[in-house]
Every structure is written in C-alpha cells, then in structure tokens.
Amino acid sequence: MSRWDVIIVGAGLSGLSLGAVLAERGKRVLLLEKEGYLGGRATTTEFEGHVLDDGAHVPSRAGHIERVFEIIGRPYPELSAFGIGEIYYKGKWMQLRDVVSHEELRDAFARVAAVPREEIDKLNDVPLDRWVKGFAKGEEIHLVFNYLATSTSVGNRYQNYSTGEMITIMREFMDQGKKLTEMAGVPRGGMKSIYEPLAESIVQKGGEIRLRTPAKMIVTAKGRVRGVAMEEGRRALHSQALPLRTVESDNVVCALPLWSLFKVLPRKGLPAWWVNWIDYLKDKTSQAWSVIYGLDEPAFDLSAFRWVPTMPKSGLSGIFFNMPTYGDKVGQYQFHISYQGHYCELPDLHNADLADNRQQIEAQLDLLEEESAELFPIIKGNVHWKVRHAGIYGIAQSPGLVGEKRPPIFVPEVEGLYIVGDCVREAVGIGMQSAVRSALVCAEEILGEKV
Numbered sequence: 001m002s003r004w005d006v007i008i009v010g011a012g013l014s015g016l017s018l019g020a021v022l023a024e025r026g027k028r029v030l031l032l033e034k035e036g037y038l039g040g041r042a043t044t045t046e047f048e049g050h051v052l053d054d055g056a057h058v059p060s061r062a063g064h065i066e067r068v069f070e071i072i073g074r075p076y077p078e079l080s081a082f083g084i085g086e087i088y089y090k091g092k093w094m095q096l097r098d099v100v101s102h103e104e105l106r107d108a109f110a111r112v113a114a115v116p117r118e119e120i121d122k123l124n125d126v127p128l129d130r131w132v133k134g135f136a137k138g139e140e141i142h143l144v145f146n147y148l149a150t151s152t153s154v155g156n157r158y159q160n161y162s163t164g165e166m167i168t169i170m171r172e173f174m175d176q177g178k179k180l181t182e183m184a185g186v187p188r189g190g191m192k193s194i195y196e197p198l199a200e201s202i203v204q205k206g207g208e209i210r211l212r213t214p215a216k217m218i219v220t221a222k223g224r225v226r227g228v229a230m231e232e233g234r235r236a237l238h239s240q241a242l243p244l245r246t247v248e249s250d251n252v253v254c255a256l257p258l259w260s261l262f263k264v265l266p267r268k269g270l271p272a273w274w275v276n277w278i279d280y281l282k283d284k285t286s287q288a289w290s291v292i293y294g295l296d297e298p299a300f301d302l303s304a305f306r307w308v309p310t311m312p313k314s315g316l317s318g319i320f321f322n323m324p325t326y327g328d329k330v331g332q333y334q335f336h337i338s339y340q341g342h343y344c345e346l347p348d349l350h351n352a353d354l355a356d357n358r359q360q361i362e363a364q365l366d367l368l369e370e371e372s373a374e375l376f377p378i379i380k381g382n383v384h385w386k387v388r389h390a391g392i393y394g395i396a397q398s399p400g401l402v403g404e405k406r407p408p409i410f411v412p413e414v415e416g417l418y419i420v421g422d423c424v425r426e427a428v429g430i431g432m433q434s435a436v437r438s439a440l441v442c443a444e445e446i447l448g449e450k451v
C-alpha cells in the first residue's frame with residue numbers, strides 16, 4: 001500500500017483547497033510545491049513592512065472558496081468590498097447608475113437572469129458585444145457590459161469575452177441574492193489570510209506539504225497513474241542528472257496551469273488528440289500589467305473601483321483601485337493601476353525573459369505610468385515606493401476557449417490522474433474562485449461522495 005492516498009502537485013489555491021478538503025475527509029495527502037512559498041500566482045509577499053499581493057488579487061464572492069472554509073471548519077477572512085463602480089465617461093468619473101437609467105440596468109440584468117440554464121453553454125462561443133447588441137438601445141448599456149467584462153475577467157475586452165462565461169459568473173451572484181456591489185473585495189491581511197489556513201488545515205489533519213520540491217515527472221504505467229518522481233541526492237554539478245525517486249500513490253492531481261503541465265507530464269503514451277488540445281490552449285492567455293504605489297492617502301474613495309474603457313495613448317482599458325496596506329506600515333495605502341491584455345495584443349509573457357519581449361514590457365509599463373499620472377496627479381511626487389509587475393492571469397475566457405473547449409479534470413486513458421486549476425472545464429467563473437470550483441469537483445470524484 002502506498003503511503004499517500006493522494007499526491008497533489010502545486011500549492012496554489014486549487015492544490016491547497018483540494019488538499020484541505022481531502023485531508024479533512026480522512027485522506028492522507030502529500031502536496032509538492034516547487035517554489036519556497038505557498039499560494040502560486042496569488043501569493044503574498046512582505047515588502048518594506050507592507051503586505052503585498054502578487055499583483056492585484058481581488059477574490060470574488062462566488063462561494064467556492066467560502067465552501068472550502070466551511071468544510072474545514074474555519075472562518076473565512078473578512079473582505080473589504082468595492083461598493084462603488086466608476087467609469088471614466090465623457091471626460092469625467094461617473095457611477096454606473098449615472099451612466100444608464102435604473103430601468104435600462106434592470107432590463108439588462110433581467111435578460112441575464114432570463115437565459116434558461118440549459119441554454120447558457122450555447123452562448124459560450126458568442127462574443128458578449130454581439131449578444132448585447134441584440135437588446136441594447138444605446139451605447140451606455142454596452143459600456144456597462146464592457147465594464148462588467150473587464151472587471152470580472154482580466155484581459156478580456158468586451159468583444160473577446162464569452163457570453164456564456166459572463167452569464168454564468170453573473171448568475172452565481174444573482175442566485176445567492178447578491179448585488180453587483182457585493183461581487184468582490186480584498187482580504188484583510190492579503191491573500192495569505194486565505195491560503196495559510198488551508199495549508200495549516202492540511203498539516204493538522206496529517207497531510208504533508210513539501211516546499212522547494214518540484215515534481216519532475218508523473219509516472220504512469222499500464223493505463224494508470226503510479227506516483228510522482230522527484231530528484232534525490234546532493235547536487236554536485238549544475239548539469240547533473242540527479243537520480244529520480246518515485247513516491248507512489250494511486251491518485252495524482254496536477255494542480256498546475258496548462259502552460260506548465262507538460263513540464264511534469266510526459267506526452268508520450270497520452271492520446272495525441274488530447275496532447276494537441278492542451279498545446280493549442282496553453283498560450284491563449286490573458287495578462288495583467290500593474291504598478292502598485294505606496295501613498296499616504298488613497299488616490300480616491302477606498303471603496304471605489306475605477307475603470308477607463310480606452311486609455312488615451314495605449315487604447316487599452318485601465319483599472320484603478322486603492323487598498324489599505326497591512327503589516328508594519330499600516331496607515332499607508334496601496335494604489336493599484338493596471339492594464340489588461342489578451343494574448344494576441346500585448347508582449348508575450350510566456351517568454352518574458354527574451355530581450356525583445358523585456359524591452360516591450362518595460363515600454364508598456366512606462367506608458368501605463370505615464371498615462372495614469374495624467375488621470376491621477378497624486379502619483380506625481382507623493383509616492384513612497386512602487387512595484388512594477390506583469391503576470392499571466394489565466395486562459396482567456398473568450399469564445400472558442402471556454403466550456404467544452406477546455407479539457408475536463410480527467411486525463412484520458414490514465415486512471416487516477418487528474419488536472420485541476422483555473423484552466424480546466426470545471427473552472428467556470430472568475431480566476432481564484434474558478435480554480436477552487438474545479439478542486440471541489442475533483443475532491444468529489446476522488447472521495448466518491450458530495451462535499
């Protein structure tokens with residue numbers, strides 16, 4: 001008998017959530033993480049006495065992460081909500097209710113609510129702007145859906161956004177009776193206040209988390225998974241091929257983004273159609289480009305989330321918000337400015353270390369700072385520190401790239417092997433919540449019961 005019931009590769013939110021649920025239900029869980037920190041793309045770092053998330057991480061309130069906390073019997077951290085949405089329109093900041101009439105807004109949401117559940121998937125490949133054109137009377141209602149598209153799915157411009165995905169996201173909130181203003185908030189204490197309790201819970205229930213331990217290879221034989229191979233021994237040469245040792249388990253879960261999957265899973269032996277499918281999807285990503293400034297005062301109301309549909313120079317959309325900072329420098333504020341991009345329109349972050357790409361990345365961030373300073377003069381001369389950043393958000397939620405166009409959690413022809421995270425079919429919704437949604441589906445599969 002193997003020592004571990006389940007080995008999970010990757011300690012991002014999906015791997016940690018899955019591990020916490022399985023450990024809670026009595027499974028012996030081993031979680032391997034290649035980095036020296038938890039949280040994956042959503043990790044939190046300490047910087048000059050500040051607690052900083054790795055780029056803006058604003059969890060939505062779809063309920064999946066909250067469900068994991070319920071299962072493990074821990075309180076979910078408090079979120080500071082963004083209760084006000086403001087659009088830069090006709091040269092000034094306007095709240096949604098000033099842009100469109102109450103009746104028009106109500107009508108638009110009634111249309112979202114009226115799509116029969118079984119029809120939603122059929123709208124996956126319909127661009128959102130085309131769907132809205134079917135009922136929009138003026139340009140303002142387009143602006144509202146454009147705002148919702150950009151704020152619920154980083155990098156997806158309105159015309160690149162899947163209508164089915166958008167409706168699913170909206171319905172997750174509407175079904176819980178939540179208002180638009182309650183959709184998302186920043187966790188007090190940063191993202192670590194969400195992922196650390198998950199890790200603690202795994203260990204408390206007898207699981208083990210190994211940091212700085214990359215999985216080198218998923219081992220399969222005769223149509224089933226056998227375990228995970230890791231390097232062992234002391235490294236004498238940089239180029240040394242250390243021996244691999246397999247830790248056995250009947251269940252292995254790759255909690256990795258699709259663009260990292262074939263670094264650990266050998267293509268050989270897998271059906272070509274599935275390998276080609278992953279290869280096609282893995283770089284169709286959306287991206288977030290941000291600068292975080294440390295200020296004494298928030299640049300505007302702390303509860304406001306501001307959006308510029310088209311920035312004057314770059315033509316990209318811009319997102320702006322403040323958050324209180326935590327750690328020793330409580331009292332200062334973080335001001336986040338961001339561009340969002342689609343894989344086809346911004347420098348390729350999958351190859352960010354290529355000199356040509358690096359040059360473009362620098363230029364893009366310079367432009368973001370330059371045009372943001374025109375909108376927010378507070379940036380000039382009042383900044384204690386700044387951090388510039390560019391990261392891959394996830395697979396774009398665009399027509400042709402969502403729903404059935406994504407691989408499900410099962411790896412074909414290999415029993416006991418699964419993939420979870422924000423890139424799979426079961427990950428409908430917004431980033432982190434969608435990743436955890438897929439983890440819950442996988443937990444049910446492994447446990448053979450509802451969780």
Ligand SMILES: Cc1cc2nc3c(=O)[nH]c(=O)nc-3n(C[C@H](O)[C@H](O)[C@H](O)COP(=O)(O)OP(=O)(O)OC[C@H]3O[C@@H](n4cnc5c(N)ncnc54)[C@H](O)[C@@H]3O)c2cc1C
Binds near residue numbers: 015260420432433
């Ligand atoms: C800048 C930015 C802003 C974002 N903002 C938001 C937001 O506001 N709201 C939101 O909901 N989502 C946001 N997201 C998306 C969100 O971060 C992801 O959806 C979510 O974190 C995905 O979690 P995951 O567990 O699926 O994958 P990941 O977080 O990518 O976790 C995968 C883990 O696997 C590890 N790993 C990789 N290879 C190996 C190996 N060989 N062996 C062991 N471990 C390995 C990695 O180090 C990593 O820890 C944002 C993303 C970025 C980049």
